[in-house]
Amino acid sequence: MPNIAQGINKKVAFKRQTGVGVQASTSAAQYLRRKQSIFTLKRDTYNTQDEIASHQQLISERLGAQMVDGKLSGLLSPGTYSDWLSALLRRDFTAGASATAVSITVAGTGPYTLTRAAGSYLADGFKIGDVIRLSVGSLNAANINKNFLITGLTALVATGIPLNGVSLVAEGPITGCTVTTQGKKTFTPAAGQTNIYYTVEEFNTDISTSEVSTDVKVGQVALKLPGTGNAEVDFTLVGLNQTSGAVQYFTSPTVETTSNVLSTATGALILNGVQNTIVTSIDLTINGQETPMDGVVGSNSRPDIYRKKLLVSGSFSAMLSDSTIDTLFRNETETTLVVALTADRTSNADFISIVLPRLKVKSSTTDDGEKGIVGTYEFTALYNFSGGAGTNSEQTTMSVQDTLA
Template identity: 85%
Template sequence: MPTIAQGINKKVAYKRQTGVGVIAATSGAQYLRRKQSVFTLKRDTYNTQDEIASHQQLISERQGVQMVDGKLSGLLSPGTYSDWLAALLRRDFTAGASASAVSITVAGTGPYTLTRAAGSYLTDGFKIGDVIRLSVGALNAANISKNFLITGLTALVATGIPLNGVALVAEGPVTGCTVTVQGKKTFTPSTGQTNIYYTVEEWSSDVTISEVSKDMKIGQVALKLPGTGNAEVDFTLVGLDQTSAATQYFTTPTAETTSNVLSTATGALILNGVQNGIVTNIDLTINGQETPMDGVVGSNLRPDAYRKKFLVSGTFSAMLSDSTIDALFRSETETTLVVALASDRTAAADFVSFVLPRLKIKSSTTDDGEKGIVGTYEFTALYNFAGGTGINSELTTLCLQDTLA
């Protein structure tokens, strides 16, 4: 009996290219966790359907220009898909804001306030939706090195909640503290957008088949954040070429990440500036609108892929408890959405967060039945003209923070 390829034995690896048409070098690739992946070489076909001959039959069919259609689905975890998400957002991850030698007073019962005696959170570059930690200084053990999600921000006061839900302790002023945005951040910028290509290999060692897809671009990701269950990602990629061989292309790729899968059970959702405990699920589609160009004479390879504007849309469902969300739709009032998902319930857990600083709800419907009534709301994220340097929000449509990026 012949050996049959099994998905459990297939490995997917990727590496960033230096540009279009330049396959990535064989060393330095990264293995990728997944639920499943399929990268398919597709070619246009042309036949003689419109040609008439006396025998009244089809004469020929030819293959034409090609493209690669890529699909990869997985479970969202810190660091695992950060490269692809940054490429989709058109900006590499960079370190977030930090401020040292700050005098901090902790107050409140949830939400809490972190009031500084001098300086400015805004000037230092902090934003609503940032997850920060306090360190250094003689802080209470309940306040130090704990993920704190900023829900409101002025020059001197950061309002927010601990991501693990464990209370802070009122104290201060405590001098000499450091305030740091954790991990790295990216967002779709208004200038200087990146244009990233990847080489992706699917290696089936049991049947020694390597399929290498080149000039791959991240076209879209669909994020599924259910009220119960794992957070999921479904990536769509487009590429220009694929080759097949009997030997593995990438040599000794780095092992897959080991971070915990995220779920909405460990995290927080902030809608319209207020922590929300009735949202049951969120579906978010981030679309880079990448499309392979038309073919050119003399080649079956398309010269490149072109992109259109960056689009973000989605839906969320919430238990119907009042008319607040529906009123946002009826009055066409813009709002904000922040989702932060942690890998566990510890104070300094790894996490991934998404911030939509300018959101418009475009539909509002409710269901019925012998159960709790649920409202479903479609939304579109818009470019936040009001954000930028020295402002409490980013000049962008979507901002992403990842502790392991």
């Protein structure tokens, strides 16, 4: 009996290319966790369907220009898909804002305020939706090194909540504190957008077959955040070429990430500046509109992949408790959505947060039955003209913060 390839034995690895048409070198690739991945080489077909012959049968069929159609689904975890997310958003992850030697007063009962005696959160580059931590100084143990989600921001006051839900302790002013945005951030910038291509290999270890797709771009990702259960991602990728062989192409890729899968049971959701406890699910689609160019005469390869503007849209469902969300729809009132999901319930857990600084609800419907009534609301995220340096939001449609990026 021949060996039969099994999905459990397939390994998926990827590496950035230096540009289109330049296959990545064999070293320093990264294995990728997944639920499922399929990269298929597709060719245009041309036949003689429109040609008539006396025998009344099809004469021939030819294969034309090719492309790679890629699908990869997985469970969202810090660091695992950060490279692909940054490529889709067209900006690499970079460190967020920080400030040192700050005098901080902690007050409130939730939301809390972190008031500084001097300086400016805005000038330092902090934004609504950032997850920060306080460190250094003689801070109370309940306040130090704890994930704090900023829900409101002025020059001197950061308003927000601890992501693990454990109360802060009022104190201050405490001098000599450090305020740090955790991990790294990416967002679609107003200029200087990146244009990233990958080489992706699927290697079946049990039958020693390799398929290497090149000039691969991340075209779209669908994020699924259920009320209970794991956060999921579905990537759509597109490439220009694929080759097969009997030897693994990438040599000794870095092992997969080991971070915990994110769950909507741990974290927070902020809608319209207020923590929301009745949202039951969120679906978010980030579409880079990446499309292979048409074929050219004399070649079965397409020259490149062109892109259009980034589109971000989605929907969320929420238990019907008042008319607040419906009113946003009826009045065309723009709002802000922040979602932060943590890998566990500790005060300094790894996390991923997503900020849509300018969001418009475009539909509002409710269901019925012998149960709690649920409303479903579709939305579109828009470019935030008013954000940028010195303001409390990014000048972008969407930003992502990841502690392990």
